[in-house]
Amino acid sequence: MTVLLDIAKSPAFLVSLIALIGLLVQKKSAADIVKGTIKTFVGFLVLSAGAGVVSGSLEPFGGMFEAAFNVKGVVPNNEAIVSMALQQFGTITALVMFFGMLANILIARFSKMKHIFLTGHHTLYMACMYAVIFSVAGFKGVSLILVGALALGATMTLSPFILQPFMRRMTGGDGVGLGHFGGVGYWLAGSIGKLVRGKKEKVVSTEDINFPKGLAFLRDSTVSIALTMMVIYVIIAIVAGPQYVAKNYPDGGNFIIFALTKGGEFAAGVYIILQGVRLILNEIVPAFKGISEKVVPDAIPALDCPIVFTFAPNAVLIGFFSSFVGGIVSMIAMGVLGTVVILPGVVPHFFCGATAGVFGNAEGGLKGSIIGSFMHGILISFLPIFLMPVLGDLGFANSTFSDADFGIGGIFFGTLANKGAQGAVIAGLVILYVLIFGYTFFKKKGSDVE
Template sequence: MEIFLEIVRKPAIIIAIVTLIGLLATRQKMTKVISGTIIAFVGFTMIKLGSHILSDVLRVFGAVFKKAFQLEGVVPSNEAVMSGLLSTLGSTASLVLVVGLVANIVIARFTPFKTVYLSLHLALFTAFAITAVFALTNLPVWVVIVVGGLLLGLYMAISPWMISHYTKDVVNSEDYTIAHSGSMAYYFGAFLAKKFGNKDNDAENITVNDRILFLKDPNVATMLTMFILFLVSAIVAGSGTLNEVLTELAGGKATHANMVIFSMEEGAKFAGGLFIVKAGIKLFIDELVPAFKGFAKIFAPGAIPGVDVLVLFEHSPNTALIGFLTSFATGVVMIFVLPLFGYAVIIPGLMACFITGGAAAILGNSEGGLRGAIIASVVDGLMLAVLPAVALPMFQPVFDKYKIEHTMFADPDMIATAVLLAIFVVFIPMLFGVKSLLSAKAAAAAKTAAAAGTAA
C-alpha cells in the first residue's frame, strides 16, 4: 500500500507507465519504447520541477503578503489536509482510489464518458475528501471503499469529459483533455464567458504601445508582474518584517535582503519556473498522446487521456497571468466579505489562484475573449473562497479529531464531491432520523453546517 501511495504521489511515474503500456501495445520498436517512455517521464518531471519553483516563490510571497497586511485565517491546502489524515485514513483512501481508477476505466469502456483521469495525485486528494466524509458515519470500511470508489470513478470519468468541448477550443485537438480538480470552476467560468463575453477581443491580442512592446513577451510580462507584487508587499511589510519572514522560511538562518533585489530575484525565479513547465509540457504531450491510443486500445477503446491542466498554459501565457491576478484579487475581496455572513476568513491559496485562475481565464478567453477571461477567473476566485468556507463546518469534527487546524481542502471539485456525498450519508439520514449510520459527531456537524447556511 505504501508503494502504491508513493507512485500515486509521483504523477510522472503514472505518465511513464501509461506511455510504456501504450508503446508496447502499438508494437513499437524497443528503442522507441525506451526513448518514448523516458522522454514522457522527463517531460512531466520538468513540469513538476517548474511547479515546485512556482510553489516556492508563491510560498514566500504568501508569507510576506500575510505579514504586510496582517491577515489571519484558514489557508486551504490539499497537501496539508492529506498529511494530517494520512496515518489514520490513508489506507482506506488509497483503496478508494484503486476502486475509483478501475471504475473510471470500466466507465470509459462501456459508456459515452470516454476519458481516463491520469492526474491521480489530484484524484488521491479527492479520495481523502470522500473518506473524510465517511469518517462522520459508522459505515463498515468495505462500504466506504466500494461506494467511495464508485463515486470517485464517476467523478474521474465525467469531469474531464464535461470540459472537453471547451478544452479542444484551446488546444485545437480532441486527442486529450484536462483532468483537474478545478473542472467545476472551468465549466461554469467558460459557460458564463461564452454567454457574456466577446470572443472577438482575444486577451492574447491586446494592443500594446510600441514603447512597451516588450510586455508581449510572456517571460518579461510574468517577471515584471511578480516583481511589482513582491515589491509592493515588501514595502508595506517593511525591511525588518521582510527579513523576519525570510529568516523564518530559511529555518532560522538570519537573512538580510534588499527589497528591490529580492523582488527582482523572486520575479525572475517565477518566470523561469513557468518556462520550465511549458518546455516540459511539449515533451510529455508529444509522447503521451500517441502512446495513450495503444493504452486505450487495450483497456478502453476510443478513450482519451485527461492530463494536468498546466498543458493549457503554453497556449495563452499572458491570459494565464490575467487569470491569476483576477482570481487572487477576488479572493482578497472575499476575505472581507465572508465574515459578514458568519463564515471563516479564507486566505487565498496562491498556487491554486495561479493554476486554476490561469486555466479558467484561458478557457474563458477561448469562449469570450478578454471579458470572458475575467468573468471565468472571477468565478474561479469565488469558488476557491466560498466553497471551503461553506464546507468547513461539515469537515470540522473530523479535523478536530485528527488535530488539523487552520486549513481545508482547496479545490472546487473535491469539495463539491464531498458535499454531495455528505448530503446522502449525513444530512438525509439525519433528516429521516436514521441515527445508526451516523457517528456521534455527525449530527453536530450537520447542525453546524445548517446553522451556517441559515446565517448566510
Template sequence: MAVFLYIVNNVLSQAVFIIGMVVIIGMIAQKKSWNQILPSTIKTMIGFTMINVGGQTLGTALLPLQQIISKIFNMQAFSADIGAAQAESLADIGTEMALIFAFGFLINLLLARFTRFKYVHLSAHVSFFFAGLIAALLKFNTSLPFIGIIVIGSILLGLYMTGSCAYVAVCMKGVKGGEGFTLAHSSSSGLLAATFLAKTFGNKNQDLEELKIPKEFNFLREMTIALTLVMTVLFLMVCLFATPSWTMENVTGGQDIIVFSMLRGIEFGMWITVIIMGVRMMLSEIIPAFHGIANKIIPNSKPGLDIPLLFPNYPTSVIVGFLCSLIAGLMGMLLLGAMNYPIVVFPALIPTFFTGAATAIFGNAHGGRRGAIIGSVANGFILIFGQALLLPMVGSYAPIMRILSETDYAVYGPILGWILQLFGGA
C-alpha cells in the first residue's frame, strides 16, 4: 500500500507524467520509432509544463490583490499561501484523496473504453483536487468506513471526470481552437451555464473579439500587451483605494505602488506569453499522438485538456471574463455581508481568473459580447455563493477551498453535501 500511495502521490498526481505517457502509448500504437517518440514526448511535456507553471504562477501573482481588497472592504484577510493551505487541508484526508484519485481515473478509462462516452480526462491536477473535495464531503458528512469512502468516492470521481468532459464537448461546438479535444476542468458547470445563458440572451453576431477599436490602439488585440496593461492599472487602482502608505507597509515591502503595479503587470504578461507558447508546443504533438489511442486502444476517444488551450483565440474574452467575474464576486461578497452570513467569504482570485476567462470564452462563442458578459458575471456569483455554501461542509479541506474552489466545487460540492447529510449523515 505504501508503494502504491507513493506512486499515486508522486507520479500519477503529476499531470505532466500522464501527458507524457499518453504521447508514448499513442505513438507506440501508431508504430512510431523510438527516435520519433522521444522528442515528441519531451516537447509535449515541456509544452504542458509551460502551461501549468505559467498558470500556477500567473494565479499566484494575483494573490496580493486579496490582501489589498480585504483592506478596502475592511474584511478579514485569509492566508493566500497555497502550500500551507494544502498541507493543512490534506492532514485529515490525504490517504483517501490519493486513493479516490487513482481509482477514479481508472473508472474514467473504463467508461471511455466500454461506454459511448469516449472522453479521457487528462488534467490530473484538476481531478486530484476534486478527489480531495469528494473525500472531504464523504468523511465529514457521513459515517462511512474507510473502504466505503474509497469505493463511493472513486465512483463519483470517475463519473464526474467522464460526464463533465462529455457535456463540455457539446458546449465546445463553435468554440474556436477547440477542435480535436474537450476540456477537463473544474469550471465545467460554469461553462454549461454560460453556454445556456449566452444562447438564450446573447447575440452571436456581435463577437467580442471583433470589437472595433481605433487603429492606433490595435496593439491591444495582442493578449500579452493587453493583459499587462490591464493588470498594471488594476493593481494601481486597488493600491490607491487601500492608500499607498498602507499598501507599501503591508504588501509591497516598502516598494512604491507604481513600480509594484508595473512589475506585477509585466509579470502577468510574461506568464501569459509562456502559456501561449506552451499551448502551441503541446497541441502540435499531443493531438496527433492521441490518434493512436483513439484508433487502437480506446476507439473514437477524445482527450480532455486544460482551459488555457483556448486563450490564444480569445484574448479580449479572457480579460473581460476575469474583470466581470471579479466584480460579480465582490458584489456577492457584499451581499453576504449585508445578510450577516455567518461565514466570511472572499472571491477566490485564481479560480476567478481562469473560470471567468473560460465562461466568457464560451459565452462569446455562443452569444457574442452580451453572452460573454452574462456568462462571466453569472460565474462570479456562482463562485462566491457556492463557496459560502460549501465551506461548512468540508472540514479541514476549507483552507484550500478558499483559494482554489472553482465553479464545479461551488456547484456540485454543496449539492453532494446536502445529499450526503440527508441520506448518510454522520
C-alpha cells in the first residue's frame, strides 16, 4: 500500500510508466522507448516544478489578503484536508484508489466512455474523500472498498467525458482529455461561453486582444502575467502593511520588493508549466496510442489541468482573477446570509479558475472566459458549504475539499447516505453505471455528448 500511495503522489512516475507500456506495446526501438519515457517523466517533473513555484508564490497572497481585509473562515485546500484524513483512512484510501483505477480501465475497455484518468494525486484525493463519506455512511471492510472503488471509477470516467466536446474544440481532436476533478466547474464555464457566443461563428478570443501600439509588449503572456501579478501583489502588500511581511516573512526584506518578487515568481511558475505541458503532449499522446490499440481501443489519456494552459495563456490569467472575484463576491454573500464563510483559496482559484477561463474562452471568447470563470468561482465557493456536513468529524476541520467534482460527488453520495443509508448509496451507484453503459448501447454511430 505504501508503494501504491507513493506512485499516486508522483504523477510523473505514473504517467511515464503509462508511456513506457504504450511504447513497449508498439514495439518501438529501445532508443525511442528510452527517449519517450524519460521525456514524459521529465516533462511532468517540469510541470510539477512550475506548479510548485506558482503555489509558493501564492501562499503569502492568501495570508496577506486575510490580514488586509480582516476576514476569517474556512479555506478550501485539497492537500490540507487529505493530509488530515489519511491519518485515519490511509489504508482504505489506498485500496479504494487501486480498485477505483481498475474500475476506470474496465469502464474504458467495455463502454463508449474511453477516458483513462491519469492524474494520480487527484485520484488519491477523491479516493480519500469517498473513503471518509462511505465510512460515515456505515460501510466497513470489503463493502467500503467496493462502493468507494465503484464511485471513484465512475467519477474518473464521467468527469473527463463531459468535457471532451470542449477539449475537441480546443485541440482539434480526441488525442487528449482533461483529468482533473474540477470537471463540473469547467463544464459550467464552457457552457456559459457557448451561451454567450450564441450563433456567432467567430468571437474575440482572449488571445486576440488588441493592445495599443505602445503596449504591444503586453501580448507576451509572460510579461502581462508578471506585470499584473506584481501590481496586485503590491496593492495587497500595502493594505496588509509592512509589519505583516516583516512578522511572517522575516527574510523577505522590504515589503514592496517582496511583493514584486512574488509577482515575478508567479509568472515564472506559469512559464515553467507551459514548457512542461509542451514536452508532455509531444510524448504521451503518441505513446498512449499503443495502449489504445492493444488494451483499450480508442482510449483517451485524461491529464492534469495545466495541459490546457498552452491553448490560451491570456485566458489563464483572466480566468484566475475572474474566479477569485467570484470567490470574494461569494464570501461577502455568505457573511450577509450568516452561513459558514468560505474564504477564496488562491491556489484552487488559480488552477481551477484558470482552466475554467480557458474553457470559457474556447466557446465564448473573452466574454465567455470572464463570465464563465466568474461563475466557476461562485460554484466552488458555495459547494463546500453543502459538502462539509457529510464529511463527519472531518467536516468540522478548518479546511475542506476545494474543486467542483469533490463537492458534487461528495454531496451526491453523502446526501444519499443521510437519506437512506447504505441502500440509497448502492442505488445511486447502480444509476451511475446504468447511465455509463446505457450510453454505450444507445449512442448513435458518430454522435457524442454535447
